[in-house]
Amino acid sequence: MRRIFYSFLILVLSINIASAELKVYFGKVIKLSGTPLINGKKARLRKKVFVGDKIVTDASSSISIRLKNKTVFVISPDSEVILTKTDKNNKKTEIELKKGSLRSLVTKLKPGNSYNVVSSGAVAGVKGTEFIAYSNENALCVFTEEGVVAVSTDNGSVETKKKEMSQASRDLAPLNPVNFDQDETLKDMFHTLLSITDFEIPDELEKSKRLPDIIARWNINYSKYLADAKRYEEALKSLDYAVLFAKSKEFKSEAIYRKSILKSKHMNDINGAKILLNQIIDQYPGTTYYEYALFQLGFIAYEQKDYISCKGYFQKYKEQFPEGRFISTVDVILNLIPEQS
Incomplete structure (x- = not known):
């Protein structure tokens, strides 16, 4: 009887160890505000997160995750993220931004390493930089604070450098980068996104709810400039993004x-x-x-x-x-x- 018990105990322990090994460590919660959820349960400070975990924030919560390689990303209010892929040294990391905004502070990566944010059929790939990605489920908008971010879809790729913005979505080529530091509307959008990833739930939060229409209006206005410059294909693309972002x-x-x-x-x-x-x-x-x-x-x-x-x-x-x-x-x-x- 005792032999049967020990055999059963070994079997249970083996199953637990095997299931633990299947979970790939992604990072750790280093800061949170409000009640963000990890797989439907309230997040806790210093909680470990794993590949496949789903993180959801409501209108008054945000959360920051640090990877083993010291890369940090902040998920803003009203967002949904899935930790899609990484390995034990964070050589190839991928995060799916289902909706909302995510700010990434990526440590300098070694050759061959990658950190990608995937959303709406588009990929924002970096090699050591700071950037903010915003998605409304239809399209992705990327603001690069420092460094270079490659924004790509099946229809093309562009590089957004420091103080540049691009947009991307499935079935469309990315928007050619625009300097947001020289455009008051874009600069205001950037600071709104920067503010809501800052852990103080700010007055900007109300403005952030209007971001889809603010981005749409900017695209409509920008298309007029492109049309005046006889850049008609680019103007059409800008209007396509206006349709995708607008509420x-x-x-x-x-x-x-x-x-x-x-x-x-x-x-x-x-x-x-x-x-x-x-x-x-x-x-x-x-x-x-x-x-x-x-x-x-x-x-x-x-x-x-x-x-x-x-x-x-x-x-x-x-x-x-x-x-x-x-x-x-x-x-x-x-x-x-x-x-x-």
Whole structure:
């Protein structure tokens, strides 16, 4: 009987040891605020974290983790992170930022070593630097404080250097880096992100909730500068990121409308423009740019001598916007349409 007991005890110990060996040590909690959760349980100071752990912060909590190689990362409020990969010497480390923001202070890595933040189909890879990554689940925005961060997707890669920002998402090439120290809106965004990774739950927290629309508005404005410089493909990309980041339907519809104007006016892609305008009609009724899109579809139909479609769009416009901003032009064009049409 005793022999059976000892055999059972050895088996249990073996299972426990094996399961412990399967857990790869990732780092240790060195600072926290509020009640961040690790795998659904309240985090504790000096608690060890392992590969596969999921860390979630609410609106009033944040947490800092230190790796064995002294790299430190801070997870800000309203964020979700998965510790995807590392090894015993942190030679190849990967963190998935599901949403929210994460500030990394990465020690200088040896050749062949890597530290990557993965989010929204994009990768921010570094070799000893300080940077902040923000994700709204659709796109990733990276601000580099020091050093160089390679931001890449399946469609390309860019290097963001000190005081530069880029954006990236699946199916899109990364945005060419922009100096955020010379752009007041970007600088303000950076300081907001810097502030909410500082452990004092600041006044900036309320502003951080508006970051998706702030980033979207910046992209819309930046696209105008790019279009004026005849950098139309880059302008389209900036507007794509505006759509991905925006929470507001107003901002989304504006970005889509401006894409349609770029395609029709500067890129000789009328069919592409019509697809975008119809997207606004279908998905964004009630926004300012619904009226713009309805008028533009009628105007394009008139220019293409598709008078039946033109009449249809403009009659719909007159019904929905009897005092609309384009009503005079609509009346003039309707009077110009040949009677037999």
